[in-house]
Amino acid sequence: MFGLDSYLQDYSGLLLVALVIVGIFLVRQDQKEWVTVYEASSRTIQRAQARFAFLRNNGVKCRMKTLSPRGMSRGAQANPVMMTTVRVDVHKKEVNKARELLSNFNDDA
Secondary structure (H helix, E strand, O other): OOOHHHHHHHHHHHHHHHHHHHHHHHHHHHHHHHEEEEEEEEEHHHHHHHHHHHHHHHHOOOEEEOOOOOOOHHHHHOOHHHHHHEEEEEEEEHHHHHHHHHHHHOOOO
């Protein structure tokens, strides 16, 4: 008689592959839901943070992402902060609202 344990052992590799595929699909779907409205180097991270806070305070669904390049040069490996990019993404349904708000954003305020 087949038990659940033997069934899971026989198909554990297949289940793992299926879970990985579902995970990749979900990550790709999530990426399609967001649009970048501002990007800056880590040297100007305060500007990105200010825009992120401004959008969030005005009810825009947004997120900040920190990206490091994959192929960093030797000098960048010594100081990876210099090569880091910071992005402000907004939900695709709120892109127009975000762009309108950012057009009135004042860095000096």
